[in-house]
Amino acid sequence: MQEIRQFAVASIALGAGVMAAKFAAAALSGSVALYSDALESLVNVAASSLALYALIAGAKPADRQHPYGHAKVELLSAVATGGMILVAAVLIFQAGLSPLGGGLGAGLALNGLAGAANAGWALVLRRVSRCYRSPALAADAQHLLADALTSLGIILALLAAVLLRLPILDPLIALGIALQIAVMGGLTLLRSLSGLLDEAPPPAMTERIQELVRTHAKGALEAHDLRMRQAGPASFLEFHLVVPGGMSVAEAHEICDRIEAALKAETPGVIITIHVEPEEK
Known part of the structure; x- marks a missing residue:
């Protein structure tokens, strides 16, 4: 800076x-x-x-x-x-x-x-x-x-x-x-x-983010409602991650950590919010 x-x-x-x-x-x-x-x-x-x-x-x-x-x-x-x-x-x-x-x-x-x-x-x-x-x-x-x-x-x-x-x-x-x-x-x-006005990033960036989530979300069932916005040099990303109903909190947290590490390596400084939900929901 x-x-x-x-x-x-x-x-x-x-x-x-x-x-x-x-x-x-x-x-x-x-x-x-x-x-x-x-x-x-x-x-x-x-x-x-x-x-x-x-x-x-x-x-x-x-x-x-x-x-x-x-x-x-x-x-x-x-x-x-x-x-x-x-x-x-x-x-x-x-x-x-x-x-x-x-x-x-x-x-x-x-x-x-x-x-x-x-x-x-x-x-x-x-x-x-x-x-x-x-x-x-x-x-x-x-x-x-x-x-x-x-x-x-x-x-x-x-x-x-x-x-x-x-x-x-x-x-x-x-x-x-x-x-x-x-x-x-x-x-x-x-x-x-x-x-x-929180315009969405270019489609190519969104597709790359989705690809990273899919690649590193092994153990989860799906990710949906992905949204991303930029505020100057800062980026904010949020999405829902569906996991098996019987998965422990620790296991779900490990998947989230893995996804976050991959995303931050691709987009340094990105602030990520993941909402974990069981498949029954």
Whole structure:
């Protein structure tokens, strides 16, 4: 957990550096569009800070008021980040419609470097989020990628408008990038809301769980009513295990231990609840 928090802290530091570079680019160029892009980077820093808070709060152990833990804090953070990405889409569209300033060269170059830094770090965060199954870092990665696309869209729009002397390209490119970022924000929101609503895992994972239960439930008669949900990095699994009516509690418990060991080896950290019932029931 300490390692994943370090990535979140690094995101905040990178976001602050990129924000400073973008404000410098706006000052050098005098471009209102680049200034709008710099303002949008404030959202990045806020999203990264929110992700760090979610990682810290989500790692708290279960307590009396929260017996299932605090893992859903990450999903709430991801929902908020998805909303921030939608805000970024609006800002890039507004920036594309802004009037052009003079002396764009140095400003565009600096803004381009800042955008490249965001894109590179977004790819790193995406890999880390998959490794640790962290919705907060995944949403942060999506937001940084959206910011990189924002920078690219503004640079292309400004260059096209100036070099080709076709001002109409400015809002058209801005609209295209804004729509793409809006889709990314919408997908982030939907994925996070699905987690909050306890959406079932992919069918392939459910089938694998059922296969493991069947393989390691020797001595039991059947397993049914299997349900599984995910809350950020945490997974919860429950099912009913039917055993012969004459089987002792100790024997049934041994079967449960065997099943749990196999499941936890496949899905580390999964919290399992098995309801044992005799065949007569």
